[in-house]
Amino acid sequence: MPIDPLPARARGLWEGLAAAPVSFASGGGVSVVASPTSSLCPAGWVGVVSLGGAAVVTTPTERSAALVRDGLAALPMAAVADADAVRRVLPVAEVLGPATLSYASPDAFLPASPGPLAAQQLPGDHPALRSLEEAASEDAGEAALGEITSPAFVLRAGGRVVAAAGYRSWPGRVAHLSVLTDPAWRGRGFARVAASAAVTHAFAARLLPQWRARPLASRRVAAALGFQELGAQLSIRLAGTGAASAGVAVVP
Structure with a gap:
């Protein structure tokens, strides 16, 4: 086998x-x-x-x-x-x-449709990401956007970044995902769109995307993108x- x-x-x-x-x-x-x-x-x-x-x-x-x-x-x-x-x-x-701990393969990946907002790319140290972390407060530490080594993939509304995703390069060619959405803009699929762009970037670099989550809502986003809980x-x-x-x- x-x-x-x-x-x-x-x-x-x-x-x-x-x-x-x-x-x-x-x-x-x-x-x-x-x-x-x-x-x-x-x-x-x-x-x-x-x-x-x-x-x-x-x-x-x-x-x-x-x-x-x-x-x-x-x-x-x-x-x-x-x-x-x-x-x-x-x-x-x-x-x-x-x-x-969830992982995705290129064959099982389910890219998100952009919907009304499409993901844009920013440098991982862009000040707009720090503003998003301030808005997300206690959830920001779990997401750890400040640790990403990839570009950030963001969604904007009203000129503000309301969702972002990226990844940190881990040993073994693993891309450890970070995803964060402004609490006022949750429940609209923005996390899925931002994360989808980050995962696509990771696959292009031949990395293995890893999604580590405690909240059920985060696990649901990963599952919607085709991640498998292992x-x-x-x-x-x-x-x-x-x-x-x-x-x-x-x-x-």
Whole structure:
């Protein structure tokens, strides 16, 4: 049976980001490894990435690896990235996520029709993007438009940018999507149009688009564009270790 390239590329990405010898077991299950330089999570945290019935987990020390290995062994595979389930088996002080991980292939991509507003291109550091982030307030940190390395693809209304999308280049030729819409302009399909332009740009550069989302609305936009949900990411700070962090993952 041929290997599906989409899950294979997603697994390869996260195995590399683990920064230690670990892989998603072909027969399923959880593989835990100590990796103080892991990019699956903030420094000093435990990072869990579940894809296709298997998971890789990184911890900051060998001692915490043993603790996490024993704790997660008590959970069914489907629950290892479930924050509530993990809290029942480990001394959790703080969690980030879980966030759904979705990927798109050129064959499955469903480009959005522009509708009344078409996407325009701006430099990723354009001041109009900062104005959009101010309007979006607390959602701006999740979208992380300030981190994109691609151009920004924006929709304007009344002379203002009301939606924008772009991507940050990740290792393994992955394009990590950032999408943000002004709260006053949501529910009109603008996020889908902006994101569609960013995904098209990523495919032209032969990159694998990745969509990481927690809100259901964001997951629906990804699904409408043909993204396939393959797994989830969860970051855990164990009680008595590390400091709080605002991000979901730290990627070089």
